[in-house]
Amino acid sequence: MPENVSKPSKFEEKSIGKLLSENFFIVPYNQRPYTWEEDRWEELWDDLKDIRKDRLQDSRDPYKIYHFLGPMFFIVTPENKLEIFDGQQRLVTITIMLQVIWDLLDEMNQAGRYTSESVTAMTSIRPNLVVEEDEGTKYRIKIGSDGKRAYEHFLKSSLTPTDKLASPNVFWNTEPERQLRKCYKFFLDQIPYFFLKTSGIQFNEQNMLSKALTESEFIPYLKKLAQYIIEGFYVLTSDVPDTSIGYEMFETLNQRGEKLLTIDLFKNLLFGKFERIMGAEEINNFWGDLNATVGEENLGYFLRHYWISKEDFVRDKKLFIAIKDYFKDLSPDRGAFDELKNTLLYEGKIYAALLEETDNLWQNNPDISDTIGELNYLGFKQQLPLFLSAYICLFESDIDKFKDLIETYLVFSVRRNIFMRKSPSEFEEEHSKWARDIRQNPSEVDRVINELKAEIGRAYSIGDQINRGLELKDKHAKYILWKINDAITPSSLTKCYRNDPTLEHVIPKS
DSSP: OOTTSOOOOOOEEEEHHHHHHTOOEEOOTTSOOOOOOHHHHHHHHHHHHHHHHHHHHOTTOHHHHOEEEEEEEEEEOTTSOEEEEEOHHHHHHHHHHHHHHHHHHHHHHHTTOOOHHHHHHHHHHGGGTEEEETTEEEESEEOOHHHHHHHHHHTOSSSOHHHHHHOTTOOOOSHHHHHHHHHHHHHHHHHHHHHHHHHTOOOOGGGHHHHHHTOTTHHHHHHHHHHIIIIIEEEEEEEOSSHHHHHHHHHHHHHHOOOOOHHHHHHHHHHHHHHHHHOHHHHHHHHHHHHHHHOGGGHHHHHHHHHHHHSOOOOGGGHHHHHHHHHHTSOSSHHHHHHHHHHHHHHHHHHHHHTOTTSGGGTTOHHHHHHHHHHHHHTOOTTHHHHHHHIIIIITTOHHHHHHHHHHHHHHHIIIIIISOOOGGGGHHHHHHHHHHHHHOGGGHHHHHHHHHHHHHHSOOHHHHHHHOOOOOHHHHHHHHHHHHHHHSOSTTTTGGGGOOOHHHHSOOO
16 A cells, blocks of 8 residues: 555554543444344343453453454544444443443432442443533534434433433434333343342342342442443454545455354364374264254254353353363373264254254153244244253153253243243353253252242233233244134144144134
8 A cells, every 4th residue: 555545543452441431433424323132232241241250250361351342443533533434333332331330320329328339430430421511411422313312311310210211301213212222221121130130139020120229239230340341341443544445444354254153163173183093084974973963054052052051151152262171181082082972963862852843752742842842933042951951861760850841941931031021041041050950960950940930930920011011023922822822722723833824813803
């Protein structure tokens, strides 16, 4: 590139706190408005929980206690502000997250639970969101008109969280405004819920927020969360001179950033460890058998679910590191290879059966087949590590207990994931722990069933939930109506979700 042509600045590593507190950002009008949905909020929330967990376990490991949010590109304006070229969705979500924490601390202060720790936390949060000047409030991020009103409403310091969500002065007319409201509500639900659950404090959905706000330990918890966001999230930033160069860099990263799948890396580990002893052909034959047993589309899921049901809980993005460490201790001999191969093929066969209610494993157990079929129809996969362990440890010795577990789990899933619209991944870490506990001691299944029933009991009753208003996916709405139909009108359409009828089968237009 000629010297007289503008070029991007070098990439610079920055914590999210440093990035926010040192700059003012503009979202250009030609950029798409705020569009993130619950799956992206959930992913960011999971990353934050992982930072918390890893710092509590081992604060010395830099790989674990920080989380990389990816690159962000900015164009420097003549006013020395940063026009966001790529990174708006992440930055806006993180500032909403921080504001929820600030609002919760402020509500406790207003209620007289004022501490120096809460003041310190609030003081560390606010400069990342706004700067108070004589002329008024100056927002760190100035977003486009479509969503600006809602975003600035949520960053106000004069309203409680409940007032912000219920404010009659804000009309949620546009999709970005509604998404920002849902984002605020998502973190307002998740933060106290996770605190109460990890603290072992009894609560239910009706009193969750008020219960957390009365707990003195909620303040240090919120302070730590803010610290983990401000210090633990980091990005690589680059200032680009104009839009055309920004697009070129962005598209180049997209084209070259194809995700290297964990299953590919796992296959490489197999060859690296056993090829010299076993030969490439035998390893390839095993790999083909495993693909055929589980199904290529399910192999990545199986590898992770198998791992977290036996070893330890890890997110998908850290699975390869965990498996790589495990492989270091394996002997590079036939005995170790055969044991690994036979275990994966055996458990892979069970895993495949858990994804198909018509599998031969269930041919003499129609109740089990029906339950598995309903869970699979609803699209849930988080239960599979738990069911995998339960099958191995219970199916032959205590089939009734296995049946009790999966039927209880179906009720749990419908109540929490359909009626209460909770994310299915919310209990993923518990699924892993329950699965590992059952492998170590099959009698632990009784405790697991009781814990599932306790979570069912914490939820709003179905009647209360209907009165509060249901927002159901089409598939879930059909499922509920079909279940009602099956219960009151036994017919050839019993278990009618399998026949995929139209709603007119259940509620005729006439």
